[in-house]
Amino acid sequence: MTQMVPNSTKEIVIQTDPSTGPWRDAWRSFSKNKVALVGAGIVLFFLLLAILGPYIAPQGINDQSLKDRLLPPSSQYWFGTDDFGRDIFSRIIHGARISLWVGFSSVVGSVVAGSILGIIAGYYGKWVDTIISRIFDIMLAFPSILLAIAVVSVLGPSLQNALIAIAIINIPNFGRLIRSKVLSIKEEEYITSAKAIGMKDVRILFSHILPNSMAPVIVAGTLAIASAIIEAAALGFLGLGAQAPAPEWGKMLADARVVLRNAPWTMIFPGIAIMLTVLGFNLMGDGLRDALDPRMKN
């Protein structure tokens, strides 16, 4: 058995770069996309702010100086101060942590829950699929912010509950995405051949179907982080998310309404922070889609 079959056949062997693989190819295509790199740069910047926030912020979250109320941007207070004489620059840096945390963890939550439901619905089909899909349909029938408000009003307003609400409203998006992916992948011949070598259903699901349906989830996930950040800010603005004195960007916007006419910087800078983060995630998400979508490949 250890002997080779006499070399009856000669095929031309294409020498390929050893460092290729689906993910490496995607990275290569992503790193060529300048706009996407800018997006990734912005995301990385805010990520660093979130991690290093307490060390680089010139002042603490609640350091008030009542004689310095509503000061315009200056060399001492780069982004000015708010109603309580707090440094807006410092609060925005601290706020990065909250927004990114809400963005990431709510999306991770909805991806995990959505994946499990989507896989079950797609792979087992029949009545299981019907039930899960109809629940998704019902959830999608509500405008997402309305559903989030409903969830928060049941759970009570807090940052954590806002996060849970955002995670819940995003589940059907990921669930449907994964379900459709599973439906197409389970008909692939490599799934039949995996069955033909005696593989278990569960193993096929997790080692063949799941990894192959991940590419669109990564894209949708990145874009969903952006919308989750906006939703968190919206809930914060409505007073249903983070509570004072947390430096949540949406909450800062809401607080700035009262003094908007005299001190527009109290609103401009948190607004710019939200916009930039969302822009970063969107650009990065678009770049990822171009890199991971096989139809975009040339």
Next chain:
Amino acid sequence: MAEREIILEVKDLQTSFFTDDGVIPSVDHVDFHVKEGEILGIVGESGCGKSVTSLSIMGLVPSPPGKITSGQILFKGKDLTKFSEKEMRKVRGNDVAMIFQEPMTSLNPLFTIGNQLVEAITLHKKDWNKKQVKARAVEMLRLVGLPRAEELMKDYPHQLSGGMRQRVMIAMALVCDPKVLIADEPTTALDVTIQAQILKLMRELNERLKTAVIMITHDLGVVAETCERVVVMYAGKVVEEGTVDAIFRNPQHPYTKGLIASVPDMRHKKQRLYSIPGNVPKPGTIKNGCRFAARCESVFGRCTEENPPLYETSANHKTRCFLYDQKEVEVHDKTAATS
């Protein structure tokens, strides 16, 4: 050669699909057997039930709507249709393996060749250590004639050509030393030169490893080149069975005759290529009589009324046609004389 034992026997197998239009028997009371180390060809047009037969043996008929409705599939005397899903999993890959038509899509694009081979081995050889498993994987890649096997282990499917991928599929199917290998049109998606290589490889492996092969194909050339015995299927039924020699030299069923006549022959370029008139009937549409009757050139009264049984015309040849019923032989002789 006659002493070889029967390893897989399909008895009276009926696999039906339960659709909105009623129950459609896609494989209808099919009988055949494979002996140890033998290459059996199953030939027929698209839609005649070849693939469903092979999926039935593997227990992989998509269910619903498909189901094995009667019959037995005996592997070493044990009836596979009675096996539970868990028992079947142990059979698949280990005792009976299968390779598919499309080598381009039969490998998971996200994992390396090595990864997938190792996975196939560890599914059945749970007590092997990593080193053994890897050595076996490399050995199999060499066995199927792939160069630089060690490096190939780290390659992804998209880096390989169709022929190489089909070799990998064969390696993967044979990795646990199955007794029977079902090859469902293994060369259909490949170009002619690669086809010839793959067929040669399969013949060589059959001789070396003594693995019985069921070669499912619509290509008579493939059969002539590789098989010892042939089963000709038409519309879910076995219409003729015999050794390759018998079938090609003396085709008996009008369908088989038509099939052989419609193979292009380079020696007679001027002749128009023969084609059997009509199409394969939709499964389930013919209730009475021979299923080939509507397209048959030698059709006569009895054909549309009764279902012909398999007539044994010689020791290694059976035909499902009334022309070979003793009562009809004289009639047949007349037709043969006039044609």
